[in-house]
Amino acid sequence: MLDVGRHPNIDLLAYSEIEKVEGEEGNFKVTVRRKARYVEEDKCTGCGACKEKCPTVVPDAFNEGMGERKAIYSWFAQGIPSTHTIDPNYCRQLQGKKCGVCAKTCQAGAVNFEQKDRVVELTVGAIIVAAGYDVFDPSRIPEYRYDKLANVVTAIEFERLLSASGPTGGHLDRPSDRAIEAEIEALEKKAGKSQKVIAKFEEQFGQASADFYSSFQKGEYKDDEERNKWAEKYKEHLEIVEPLEAMKKKAEGFTAAKRLAFIQCVGSRDFRFYPFCSGYCCMHSIKEAIIAHEHGPETTSTIFGMDIRAIGKGFEEYKIRGGNHSNITYVRGRVAEIQAGPDNNPVVIYEDTKERMVKSEEFDMVILATACAPTKGIYELADKLGIELDAYDFVKTSPLSPVDTSRPGIFVCGCAGAPMDVPESVAQASSAAERAAEIAFYGDARKEKAVA
C-alpha cells in the first residue's frame, strides 16, 4: 500500500467513483466523481488530532461494526492515503447542528465543511477493474442463526477479533461476553450517577440509605415528601445495582473462546445461493484456527467441510500441520443447523459422514466461512464500463485469456473476476498490468502486430 501511495507514477484517486466511460481502447475518456471528504487532501497530514476530539461515535466499519470510530476518521490506521474523511451521515456540523470541533483542532487548517464533490475527466489507454468482492450475508441462511446467536460470527469478523489492532486487541473475547461487559460499563455509569443522588440525601439526613429504606418500608416517613423522593431514588438505585452485581459475578467467569467450530461453504456450493466454490475459504479457516491456537495453546478447532480444498503451494502441508500441532480436527460433513445452547454456547448439529451419524456438539464460538459474493456495485460499474458479467455476476473472462473482459482495453484481476486467493490475485494483477501496458504504451503499433 505504501508503495502505491508513494510511487511517482501512480495518481491515487481514493474515495472516488467512475461516472462515465467513453471512447475505445487506447483512448478512453473516464469521468470520475471525487467525493467530498470535507478535508483538504493536500493539507491533511493524517495526524489524527481531529478524531481524538470529535464528539460523535460511529460503529467502525473496518472492524465489521464491532468497534467504534468517530465521524471524522481514516478507514484504518495504516490506510493510504492517510487523509482523514468526515462521514456526512454522522457529522454534527454537516447535519446542521453546532460543532466544528475538528476544524478548531486541526492545526493544518485542512477541514473544509464547504467542500463539494468534484468531477474530473481522465484520458487513459486501458482500464483495469479490481473492484474485489463482498462477504456473503449469512443471515440469509436462517438455520445458522447468525443474526440471533451472538457467538456465531463470520470469518472476517473473526479475523478482526484475532487482530492485535482489532476491537478486542487480539483477545478472543466472545461477542456475548463483550455485550455483557458493555452493559456492565453502561450500568456502572448509571449506578455512579444514582449513587451521587443518594449520597446527597444521606448527607442531608445523616443516615445510610439501607437503614433508612428498611424503616421506610416498615411504613415510617410516609408523609415526608423529601424522604419519599429518597426512597424512590434508592429503589431505582437498587434496580440498577442488583442486576449489575449479578452480571459482574457472571463476567468474572468469562474466559477467551477455546472451543471453536469453523463451518465451510456458507453460501458457497449451495444451490440456494452460490453454486460455485469460493476457493480460498478452506485455507482461511485453517489459518484462523492456527492463529487462534497460537493465541491460546489450549484452543481446539473443528473444521466442518465437504472437501478441504488445500490446493495451493504448501497448502496441504499447512493443513496437516494444523491437524498435528494446532488441535484442528477436520470433520467431513455439512452442518445442518446451529442452535442456542447454555451460556450462549452455539450448538452445531451435523452429520459425520464418515461415521454416518447425526451428532451435535457445543462450542464457545462458531465461525462461518462465508462465500465470496460479487460486489454489490459491480452491476452499475459493469454497466458504465460496458463489460459483460458471467452467470454469477463476476466480470466475464475466458479461460484462454484470463484477464480480458468482453470490451477491448478493459481488463480485470482478482475477485472481481472470480474468487481467488492472495497469490493468484497478485499474479493476475501483474497479468492485467501486462495487457494494459500492451495498449497504453504500444497502442498504435499493436494494431499492426500479430497479437495472439
Place this chain on the structure above:
Amino acid sequence: MPNKEENIRIGVFVCHCGSNIAGYLNMEELGAYAETLPHVAFVKRNLYTCSEGGINEIKKAIKEQNLNRVVVASCTPRTHEPLFRSSCAEAGLNPYLFEMVNIRDQCSWVHMQQRDDGTAKAKDLIRMGVAKSALLEPQQPIISDVTLRALVMGAGIAGMTSALALANRGYEVVLVEREERLGGMLNVINKLGPSMADAASFAEEKIKAVQSHKNITVFTKARVTEAQGFIGKYKVDIETESGVKKIDIGVIIVATGGRLLVPEGLYNYDGKKVITQLEAETLLKQGLDKGINNVVMIQCAGGRTKEKPYCSRICCQTAVKNAIMIKEQNPASKVSILYRDMQMYGVENEELFRDSRAKGIRYIKYDPEDPPQVKDGSVQVFHSLLGLKMDLAADLVVLSTPIVSQEGAEATSQLLRVPIDDNGFFLEGHVKLRPLDFATDGVFLAGSARFPANIREAVAQGLGAASRASIPLSKGSVVVEPIISILANEDACRGCGLCVALCPYGALEIRKTEKGRKVHVIDVACKGCGVCASTCYQHALSVNSFTDDQINAQINAFLE
C-alpha cells in the same frame, strides 16, 4: 572517528507529529537535550517536519547554518525517509548524510503512559542517531544498464505467453525449448478444461504466433548451459544443434513446467489397462476403443503421501474433464472417480464437477488408510461414506498422478542461483506477495515450474511474469540504493566463500585477483541485508551507512 579535516555540523529536527509525539514526550526537554550533543550546530522543533514548512526549515538550515549532516527525530523511515533525503539533496547536501531517528512508532506510541521514561528513551535514541550521523559518508546511487532482451526458458503455454507479451511490447525475446516442438504439455492434452477447447489448435495458434513474431528468436532442442551475470547484464550460453550461441540477456523468465509422475509399481500400473491421465488424453484424442465400457479413475495416486505431501491442484479437474470426454465418446460407459477430496476450487471447476454428476459420473470417497485395490478387470474399494465394500468392473483404470518438478529443475536452479522448495518446484520471492518473482532481481517465474497450474492460471502467470520482467526493460537501467555491501578491507578477505553461500540474492561471487581469491559484490544485485558483513569473520565486508564504526558509535552512545 569522524573525518578530522571535516568540520562536522549536525542539524537536528525534532518533530512533534501533532500530538502523536508531543502528546506523550517532553518536547522542550528533547530539543534542549539535542543541543548539548557533540557536533550539533542547530536544533529545531517542528509541529510537522514533513509539512511544507518543516521541509523548508531543513533546507534553509542546511544553507544558512552550513549543516553537513541532518538528523530528523520523528516517525518511521518506511514512510518518510525518502522525503527527507530528497529534501537534503534539494538543498545541496548528499542525501546519504541524512539519518532518521524513530521516536514515534517505537517510543511515544508504546510508552504513552510513561512520559518520563519515554522522554529518556527518546533522548537515548537521538543521541545514538547523532553519534552515527557524524560518521556517515556520502554515497552515489548505482546505475546499471539493462540489455533490452529477455530469455524465456521453456516454450509451454506459460513460456509462449510470456514471450509473446514481451515481443508485443517491442522487446527482443530468446525462447529456448528442450524438445523439438513448441507447446509443451499442450501437445499431449486432448481438450482444455473447462471450455473443452481443442488443445492442439490452441497450441498451433500460439506456436504460429511465436514463430512468426519478428521479435522472438526460437531455439528448439536447445538448453541453457551457462548464465553468468546479474539483472540487466547476463551472458548466456545456449547449446543448440548448430553449436553454442552466446547471447547477452537483460532478464530471464523460468517457465520450464513440470512433468507427470509415472506411477511405476502403483496400482498395477502398466501403461495399457492401468494408465495415467496424460495417457488417457492420448487415448481420447485417438478415440476410445469400443470395448471400454467401465472406467475407474483413482485420485491422489502417488500424491498427498508422506513422500509427496502436496496436493497437485489440477488432477481432480483433469479427471473430471476426461471423465466427461469418456462419457461423450461412449455415453453408455460407466465412469467412477475414487477420491479423497474433490479439489474443484473456484467457479468453473465446481461447475464442471456439477455437470459431470448430471452426466452420471459416480464419485466414491475412499480413505487413504484403506486405498483401492486394482485387480484384473476390476477395482475393489471401500466406499467410506456408504460404509460398503464395492467391486467395480474396470476395462480401464486411470491413475491421477501428481505433477512433479521438471527434470533438470535442480540444475536450472544452480545455473540461475535461484532456490527450489522441498517438493522440487521453484521457490518464488514471497509465496503470497511476489508469486512471479525470485528473490534474485531479474529472474522471474511462471506456470507449473512454480506449482501445478491449469491453462487459465498458466496464461495468467505467463502474462504476469512478462509484466514483472518488463519493468527493468522499460526503464532501460537499474537504479540501486547505494546502501549495499562493499569489500571494505580487501586484504582481510581470504576468499573462503562463506558469504557467497549465505547471500540470498546471488549478489556475491569469488573472483581470482592478483592478490588471490577475493569476494566481489555485484552491486546491482545486492539488497544491503547485511548477512555477509555480519558473518564475515575477517570483517572484510561492510555495508554502506551501516559500517562497524557507525554501529559501534551508536552502541557506545547508548552506553554513555
